Amino acid sequence: MLRIWVGLGAFLCSVAVWAGQTLNVGYFDLPPHAQFRQGQHTGAALAYFDLIARQMGVSKVVYTQLPLSRLLQDQKIDLILYLGKSPEREKQLRFSRQPWLKMQGTLTVKASGPIQRIRSRDDLAGLSIGVWQDGYRSPLITQSSAQLDLMAGDGIVARSLQKVALGRMNAFYSPEALSVQREIQRLGLGEQLRMINLPEPAVELCAAFRPTAAHYLPRYEAAVAKMARTLPYSQFLRTR
Numbered sequence: 001m002l003r004i005w006v007g008l009g010a011f012l013c014s015v016a017v018w019a020g021q022t023l024n025v026g027y028f029d030l031p032p033h034a035q036f037r038q039g040q041h042t043g044a045a046l047a048y049f050d051l052i053a054r055q056m057g058v059s060k061v062v063y064t065q066l067p068l069s070r071l072l073q074d075q076k077i078d079l080i081l082y083l084g085k086s087p088e089r090e091k092q093l094r095f096s097r098q099p100w101l102k103m104q105g106t107l108t109v110k111a112s113g114p115i116q117r118i119r120s121r122d123d124l125a126g127l128s129i130g131v132w133q134d135g136y137r138s139p140l141i142t143q144s145s146a147q148l149d150l151m152a153g154d155g156i157v158a159r160s161l162q163k164v165a166l167g168r169m170n171a172f173y174s175p176e177a178l179s180v181q182r183e184i185q186r187l188g189l190g191e192q193l194r195m196i197n198l199p200e201p202a203v204e205l206c207a208a209f210r211p212t213a214a215h216y217l218p219r220y221e222a223a224v225a226k227m228a229r230t231l232p233y234s235q236f237l238r239t240r
Helices: 002-019 044-056 068-073 087-092 156-165 177-187 211-230 233-238
Strands: 022-027 035-037 040-042 060-065 079-084 094-103 106-110 128-132 147-151 171-174 193-197 203-209
Touching (some): 044 211, 079 094, 079 211, 094 211, 128 156, 156 193
Parallel strands (some): 128 171
Antiparallel strands (some): 035 040, 094 203, 106 171, 106 193
16 A cells, blocks of 8 residues: 555656646747747647647747757757758757658749759759758758758748749759748749659658757657547648
């Protein structure tokens, strides 16, 4: 009986500790998943993570939006909400097994331009292509002879699309097509720009915890698994 009471007391203390904790979650703008506009953190991924946090027993989530390069360096962030894996990043961060979504790489070009299809890296030769400065780049992009225009700061997708529309660069590469599609619609550039899916496998975007916050990871994965049985993120996203 004493063991039961001791075990119950330890469990209740653990729940109380977790319920009083604040989780600092960082993200970079990637609409419709997450963005910071007009002083508000909005987006499907943030709303979905609020549900996950409740399942984890975390009482307070503090969101911080930063450009990707700063987000990777900011040690005050416990969790980067979504991030593509790479060997270098896996040395510094603890990635979840379950991805938020699988991304399809895309190249956005002028609708009236000569680029109609991408079959291999040879089709990228001689092009100037905008890319996220510290973002994921597929082998097709990194192994090509294209001139990469490194984009940094906020509003990268919007600024890059406008540069393509104005002819200041040939194309914009993004590993995630939906965010580009939404920005094209928002900017009213649907008649000027065209998206081309790249012949490459999908890339997973996963949650990434700092080593100092890795104790959250098992609870996160259990919460995500529970959510996925009733309301997976892909389904939640379609309702936003």
